[in-house]
Amino acid sequence: MTPYQPHQIEAKWQARWQETRAFAVGAGDDRPTFYCLEMFPYPSGKIHMGHVRNYAIGDVIARYKRMRGFAVLHPMGWDAFGLPAENAAIKHKLAPDVWTRANIADMRGQLGRLGLSYDWGREVATCDPDYYRWNQWLFLRLLKKGIAYRKNAKVNWCQDCHTVLANEQVVDGACWRCDNPVQARELEQWSLRITDYAQELLDDLDTLSEWPERVVAMQKNWIGRSTGVEIAFDLEGAEGPLAVYTTRPDTLMGVTFVSVATDHPVATAAARSNPELARFVESCREHAVSEAVLETMEKRGMDTGVVAIHPLTGDKVPVYAANFVLMGYGTGAVMAVPAHDQRDFEFAKKYGLPIRVVIQPDGASLDPATMTLAHTGPGAMVNSGAFSGLASEPGREAVADALERAGRGVRKVNFRLRDWGISRQRYWGTPIPVVHCEQCGVVPVPDDRLPVLLPTGVTLPETGSYLAQSPAFYETTCPSCSAPARRETDTMDTFIDSSWYFARYTCQNTPQGAANMVDRALADRWLPVDQYIGGIEHAILHLLYARFFTKLLRDEGLTAVSEPFKRLLTQGMVIKDGAKMSKSKGNVVDPEALMARYGADTARLFMLFAAPPERDLEWSDSGVEGAFRFIRRVWALMERVPAPGAVPADLAGDLPDACKALRRTTHRTIAKVTDDIERSYQFNTAIAAQMELVNAMAAFSADWAEGAPDAPRGAVYREAAEALLALLCPFAPHVAEELWERIGGQGLVGARPWPEADAAWLVSDMVTVVVQVNGKLRDKLELPVDADEAAARAAALASDKVLPFLEGKAPRRVIYVPGRLINVVV
RNA sequence: GCCGGAGUGGCGAAACUGGUAGACGCAAGGGACUUAAAAUCCCUCGGGGCGCGAGUCCCAUCCGGGUUCGACCCCCGGCUCCGGCACCA
Numbered sequence: 001m002t003p004y005q006p007h008q009i010e011a012k013w014q015a016r017w018q019e020t021r022a023f024a025v026g027a028g029d030d031r032p033t034f035y036c037l038e039m040f041p042y043p044s045g046k047i048h049m050g051h052v053r054n055y056a057i058g059d060v061i062a063r064y065k066r067m068r069g070f071a072v073l074h075p076m077g078w079d080a081f082g083l084p085a086e087n088a089a090i091k092h093k094l095a096p097d098v099w100t101r102a103n104i105a106d107m108r109g110q111l112g113r114l115g116l117s118y119d120w121g122r123e124v125a126t127c128d129p130d131y132y133r134w135n136q137w138l139f140l141r142l143l144k145k146g147i148a149y150r151k152n153a154k155v156n157w158c159q160d161c162h163t164v165l166a167n168e169q170v171v172d173g174a175c176w177r178c179d180n181p182v183q184a185r186e187l188e189q190w191s192l193r194i195t196d197y198a199q200e201l202l203d204d205l206d207t208l209s210e211w212p213e214r215v216v217a218m219q220k221n222w223i224g225r226s227t228g229v230e231i232a233f234d235l236e237g238a239e240g241p242l243a244v245y246t247t248r249p250d251t252l253m254g255v256t257f258v259s260v261a262t263d264h265p266v267a268t269a270a271a272r273s274n275p276e277l278a279r280f281v282e283s284c285r286e287h288a289v290s291e292a293v294l295e296t297m298e299k300r301g302m303d304t305g306v307v308a309i310h311p312l313t314g315d316k317v318p319v320y321a322a323n324f325v326l327m328g329y330g331t332g333a334v335m336a337v338p339a340h341d342q343r344d345f346e347f348a349k350k351y352g353l354p355i356r357v358v359i360q361p362d363g364a365s366l367d368p369a370t371m372t373l374a375h376t377g378p379g380a381m382v383n384s385g386a387f388s389g390l391a392s393e394p395g396r397e398a399v400a401d402a403l404e405r406a407g408r409g410v411r412k413v414n415f416r417l418r419d420w421g422i423s424r425q426r427y428w429g430t431p432i433p434v435v436h437c438e439q440c441g442v443v444p445v446p447d448d449r450l451p452v453l454l455p456t457g458v459t460l461p462e463t464g465s466y467l468a469q470s471p472a473f474y475e476t477t478c479p480s481c482s483a484p485a486r487r488e489t490d491t492m493d494t495f496i497d498s499s500w501y502f503a504r505y506t507c508q509n510t511p512q513g514a515a516n517m518v519d520r521a522l523a524d525r526w527l528p529v530d531q532y533i534g535g536i537e538h539a540i541l542h543l544l545y546a547r548f549f550t551k552l553l554r555d556e557g558l559t560a561v562s563e564p565f566k567r568l569l570t571q572g573m574v575i576k577d578g579a580k581m582s583k584s585k586g587n588v589v590d591p592e593a594l595m596a597r598y599g600a601d602t603a604r605l606f607m608l609f610a611a612p613p614e615r616d617l618e619w620s621d622s623g624v625e626g627a628f629r630f631i632r633r634v635w636a637l638m639e640r641v642p643a644p645g646a647v648p649a650d651l652a653g654d655l656p657d658a659c660k661a662l663r664r665t666t667h668r669t670i671a672k673v674t675d676d677i678e679r680s681y682q683f684n685t686a687i688a689a690q691m692e693l694v695n696a697m698a699a700f701s702a703d704w705a706e707g708a709p710d711a712p713r714g715a716v717y718r719e720a721a722e723a724l725l726a727l728l729c730p731f732a733p734h735v736a737e738e739l740w741e742r743i744g745g746q747g748l749v750g751a752r753p754w755p756e757a758d759a760a761w762l763v764s765d766m767v768t769v770v771v772q773v774n775g776k777l778r779d780k781l782e783l784p785v786d787a788d789e790a791a792a793r794a795a796a797l798a799s800d801k802v803l804p805f806l807e808g809k810a811p812r813r814v815i816y817v818p819g820r821l822i823n824v825v826v
Numbered sequence: 827g828c829c830g831g832a833g834u835g836g837c838g839a840a841a842c843u844g845g846u847a848g849a850c851g852c853a854a855g856g857g858a859c860u861u862a863a864a865a866u867c868c869c870u871c872g873g874g875g876c877g878c879g880a881g882u883c884c885c886a887u888c889c890g891g892g893u894u895c896g897a898c899c900c901c902c903g904g905c906u907c908c909g910g911c912a913c914c915a
Contacts, residue, residue, distance in 0.1 A: 820845055
């Protein structure tokens, strides 16, 4: 008996797959298509368990779909730009491109050793000029359309990374990458008008029926649509009118003051003639570290001396500059209704401003003098002139109508989503393809001069941007007037790279791909991605940007689809000792060590068996042992399989009971595994079912372990073995192929059609029917599958385990579920 | 605070549209093989009571109610944990 030697057979089959280009898909293939994609990795140099899990899941799906007769596109590549390369470059005195290329080579090898079924002919690396040139090409299109634009804006600045961060990249007030507190800075920045697409990005979420609900919810939340009214307040003592935004026009009559952001023009203007106010505004600027920190800050404000005139009543109310009003949302000014907004309430209490109740909740009578909390819920409008008596909900519309009629307001939709700031003051990214000319201003680099190449082989400075310090890069001439000019030295956010790579794979390394960012015909063939798989941590960032870019590509005519990913699977984290595996926690298990000890098949099998894909996976050394044991068990059982010629091919005729039982198990396992994969990717139970089949095969074959089976048993056993290897193939492909070859199978098992369960063998003649009395289990009966109710009832009532519970009473009711149970109610 | 998700043996988990709770695996205990160990194989394995025993009864899916012949599953109320958002007007 040959022992199971994973490394030997894994190397053998990986080489075989590579030689035969087993996973390449090309033109002229008329099978139905399936595009299976896992999020491509950042080439850090070493894969981690999260990668192994992610890619194992994707590989099962890809291999399964192939066996189901699909032409499967399953590519892999590298999200190769980014900060770690720069940090490593400074640390190891290596150019970022050199470091990155070496890492890619290492990781390609590691992924290869996992036996993943990629079409490597389509590999992309985002740091290739042939890739990032298209970032630049698209940027120029967006610039022309006004979707890419430049603005002076308050930005999130990370001191450590020495660069700007998008809102999505600020987590709890800190940098998503290095965890340092983010500072607010005023900077000239390139941005993309993702807000132009806010409504579409929101609406299309409803078409993503095969996305996890929570991801959809998180994106909805992030986009944050609200409907309200923008109201104009005339001003005394300042240039007016002042626009405020509110979602509660029904509370308009309760306005007792107006709050503006400290950097609102009204506040800034008033501060010019009011030193005290100027000091206040200045102190707020110092404190305005980040939006997230504002939350914990005390609410402070100061009267600007400006007076606002209520648009409907003509009442005069003061205008306050308040530190909690955000300039970036709505109009930067809000009408304050202390009785019905908690912040305004606290603010009014602190500064002794009047509180006016205009909404009375059902069955209560609010008194401003005794209120301790604002009433933010619904109620009836009071003290509201003509509106009094209306319920607050319809009141909202009535007030909005009145404002619109009076020309004092207009209904408006607001989004929480902000434009995407994409400038990064870093080296290792896509150069933004524009030139700054004193005469001509911002001039796009012409298409025929793309790509604007990033210099390679460089030595980075300890601080600051290499490009901004490199005259060889930034000194250029204006494409328009040829005068000396300065090249833009900001690079693009690396999230741009990953926002369209899935589309690039469809034409990568084809003649069409050489000429186009995305080839329309090839995109039409493959997009959208049928199955996308990755970590939940990208629920907003990457997945929102990719959706946005898909719409941009569509509007450029590069694809017909509006959504990139038809079905999304977000796999859980790999946990050890109760925490996510991380270097800082010191609880990492190295996949390379795991593979060195047990091989790739064991690593894959354990990852897939220990938990369903969506759930977090608890690492277990002994669980890995278990997976290894299972493979060895399969290995040993295959020694007992008779050669194809040694058994009758036809299994017809009457079989001994034991043979019938094994056939039923075989076909039920096929049905179960297929259903588990098809229905919800329950790989853990799919593997459990295979283990059950293996247990049955072991018992069945125990008595001929040393000899040979008779013909019917040999044939039934061979059928089971062939089915098992086919079912196992997506999960543990190397050992499945090796054993397939050893039992004399034709070709690659992975290239064969997926086994079909024979419906005739899914049912047996006799079934166990549970007998309950008043819903409690009392007996189990073996009954023919097709037993009718009368027969079942008679058998149940005759049972001596049932009789005592009837206490001599006649059954009041009998519920019979054929093939399952009979419940006698007394 | 708002929005999601989860809570089942010692552990990871399973249980289809309400129908045998705990499949499968891990750990543990016992046994076989062995000079011994590893490996492998077999048996037991939610808790408790009664019984010499075959057995048998009760309790048990976070807690409390409800619907139902029957609830891990549906409904109402609560608790705990995890994730996201959070001065967004």
